[in-house]
Amino acid sequence: MKIRRKYLFYALALTSSIIASLVVGIDTIIRVKFIQNPYAFGIACFLVGTFITLLIALFLSIPIKGKSIGGKIIDPSFNRLRLFRKEELKYHLFAGFGNSLLTLGYFLLLSILEDPSVVLPFSQIVIIYLLFIESIVEKNVPTIVEVQSAVIVTFGAILGSISLGGSISITALAIVFLLYIPAWTIFSIYQRKLKLLKIDKKPNDSINIRFWNVVFACVFTLIMITIFDFITNSNNIIAGINASFDHFWWVSLTMAITFFAFVFYIRALGIGKASITQAVRSSIIIFIIPVTIILASLGIIPLFSVDPVWLLIKIIGIILIILGIISFALTLVKAYIFIKIKPGHPVEETMRKLWNISGVNRVAAVAGDYDFIIKIRTRTLVKGYEKIIRKIESIEGIKEYKWQSVLKEWEDI
Amino acid sequence: MISAYILISIRPGNSDKAIKEMRKIKNIAKISVVAGDYDIVVRVQVKSLENLLKVTDKIHMVDGIKKTTTQVIEKEIAL
Incomplete structure (x- = not known):
C-alpha cells in the first residue's frame, strides 16, 4: 500500500513513545517493589530480554501463506530470524555497547531519582548531540529550522520535567550528560546505520536488528558488570542472575513491551534522521504523565505537587514539545x-x-x-x-x- | 531489479483521480506530485524491462494521463 511517508514516520515514532512510556511505568514498579539493585536489574533485563526477544522473534518468523507474521504486522522487510551478517558486525558492536551503557545509566538514574518522569526529559537533550553528530557524519548540516525546533523540543522537555515531585541531583545530571546521552547517541546512530544497510539487496529489518542488539548489549553488560564486581568486590552478577529467576515474569513483561517500542523506533529511524526521530519520540514526556499519575495513586512513587505555578511550567513545556515536533514536520x-x-x-x-x-x-x-x-x-x-x-x-x-x-x-x- | 522514473504530464482537472488509480499499481514505489514541466514523477521498480513495459502500459490506461517519459536508471547513489 502506498501511503505518505511522513504519516508512517510520525505514526511509528509516536507509537514507539507511547509503548516506551508504559515500559518506564513497569520498570518503576519493578525497581520499587522487586529489584532494588540497579546493576542486578540491568543484568536481569538483558538475560531475560535475550530469551524473550528470541521467543518473540521466533514467533514472528512463523510463515503464514509465504509471509512471516512479523513481516505482515510489524515490519514488511522482515522475513525470518537470521544470523547477523559480517557487514553488520561493526555496527552491532557499537549499538550493543551503546545500549548496555544506556541501560545501566537508566537504571542508575531510576535508583537516584524516584520519579521516572524526571529521568526522561533530561535525556531528550540527546537531540542536540544527535544534530551535532549528524552534521559531521551524514553530510547533513542541520539547518537553522532544525536547530531551532530541536532547541524548542529540548527546552520543552526540560520544562516539562521540572515539577513532578523529585528533585534533581548533581550525580543524576552527571550520569545524564556523561553516560546516558552519549550512550543513547551511539545507540541510535548505529541502529540507524544498521537499518539503512541492504541485506541481500533488500532493506534491513528492525526485528533482527533489535534481537541482535539485545544479544550484543547482554554480552557487553555482563562483561562490564563482571569487571565492576571485580574492582569493587561486590557480586552484582549473582544478584542479577537471581533476580532474573525470581522476578522472571515481571522482567519478561517489560522486555517484551520494550521489544515493540524499539522495533517501531528502529523503523522510524530508517525513514527520518536520528535527531528528528528522537524529537518526535520526546513526546514520551506527554505520554508518561498518565503513567506517573497511576503510579502515584497506587502509592508506588510519591505524589507530585499540584502547585499551579509548577503545573503552568509543565504545560508550557508540553506545548513547546508539540510545537517543535510540528515545525519539524512542516518544514521539509x-x-x-x-x-x-x-x-x-x-x-x-x-x-x-x-x-x-x-x-x-x-x-x-x-x-x-x-x-x-x-x-x-x-x-x-x-x-x-x-x-x-x-x-x-x-x-x-x-x-x-x-x-x-x-x-x-x-x-x- | 530495474528502477526507472516515469515523468508524467496530465490533463488539467484529472490529477486526484489519476493519482488514486496509480496508487493501486503494484510496481510503483513512489508517486510524487511536482510543480514544474511535469505534473507527476513516478518511481517504478520491476524485475525486467518487459515488466517495465507492463507498468507503463498500466499508467497509460489511467484516465487523464496526457504523456509519459520513461527514464531508466543505469546507476544510482542514495543515502
Missing part, C-alpha cells in the same frame, strides 16, 4: 532536479560531484531525455538555492537543469 522541502550534461564530460565524475552537494540524497544516472535525476531534501527554499542550485551551476559540463518541487508524495514502504 523536497524536489527533483532533472539534469542534462554536455557531451564529453565523464558521467561518473559528474555523478560524484552532484552527490557531494549537501542536501542531495539520491543521484540517479538515467537513460532518456535527461542524464541525471537527483532528489533533494532541504528545510527551506532559500537554502535550496544557495546550497544546491549554485553548486550545480558551478559543476562543469552541466548544460541544463530543471527544478521540480515535490508538492505531495506517496510511497510504498
Whole structure:
C-alpha cells in the first residue's frame, strides 16, 4: 500500500513513545517493589530480554501463506530470524555497547531519582548531540529550522520535567550528560546505520536488528558488570542472575513491551534522521504523565505537587514539545532536479560531484531525455538555492537543469 | 531489479483521480506530485524491462494521463 511517508514516520515514532512510556511505568514498579539493585536489574533485563526477544522473534518468523507474521504486522522487510551478517558486525558492536551503557545509566538514574518522569526529559537533550553528530557524519548540516525546533523540543522537555515531585541531583545530571546521552547517541546512530544497510539487496529489518542488539548489549553488560564486581568486590552478577529467576515474569513483561517500542523506533529511524526521530519520540514526556499519575495513586512513587505555578511550567513545556515536533514536520522541502550534461564530460565524475552537494540524497544516472535525476531534501527554499542550485551551476559540463518541487508524495514502504 | 522514473504530464482537472488509480499499481514505489514541466514523477521498480513495459502500459490506461517519459536508471547513489 502506498501511503505518505511522513504519516508512517510520525505514526511509528509516536507509537514507539507511547509503548516506551508504559515500559518506564513497569520498570518503576519493578525497581520499587522487586529489584532494588540497579546493576542486578540491568543484568536481569538483558538475560531475560535475550530469551524473550528470541521467543518473540521466533514467533514472528512463523510463515503464514509465504509471509512471516512479523513481516505482515510489524515490519514488511522482515522475513525470518537470521544470523547477523559480517557487514553488520561493526555496527552491532557499537549499538550493543551503546545500549548496555544506556541501560545501566537508566537504571542508575531510576535508583537516584524516584520519579521516572524526571529521568526522561533530561535525556531528550540527546537531540542536540544527535544534530551535532549528524552534521559531521551524514553530510547533513542541520539547518537553522532544525536547530531551532530541536532547541524548542529540548527546552520543552526540560520544562516539562521540572515539577513532578523529585528533585534533581548533581550525580543524576552527571550520569545524564556523561553516560546516558552519549550512550543513547551511539545507540541510535548505529541502529540507524544498521537499518539503512541492504541485506541481500533488500532493506534491513528492525526485528533482527533489535534481537541482535539485545544479544550484543547482554554480552557487553555482563562483561562490564563482571569487571565492576571485580574492582569493587561486590557480586552484582549473582544478584542479577537471581533476580532474573525470581522476578522472571515481571522482567519478561517489560522486555517484551520494550521489544515493540524499539522495533517501531528502529523503523522510524530508517525513514527520518536520528535527531528528528528522537524529537518526535520526546513526546514520551506527554505520554508518561498518565503513567506517573497511576503510579502515584497506587502509592508506588510519591505524589507530585499540584502547585499551579509548577503545573503552568509543565504545560508550557508540553506545548513547546508539540510545537517543535510540528515545525519539524512542516518544514521539509523536497524536489527533483532533472539534469542534462554536455557531451564529453565523464558521467561518473559528474555523478560524484552532484552527490557531494549537501542536501542531495539520491543521484540517479538515467537513460532518456535527461542524464541525471537527483532528489533533494532541504528545510527551506532559500537554502535550496544557495546550497544546491549554485553548486550545480558551478559543476562543469552541466548544460541544463530543471527544478521540480515535490508538492505531495506517496510511497510504498 | 530495474528502477526507472516515469515523468508524467496530465490533463488539467484529472490529477486526484489519476493519482488514486496509480496508487493501486503494484510496481510503483513512489508517486510524487511536482510543480514544474511535469505534473507527476513516478518511481517504478520491476524485475525486467518487459515488466517495465507492463507498468507503463498500466499508467497509460489511467484516465487523464496526457504523456509519459520513461527514464531508466543505469546507476544510482542514495543515502
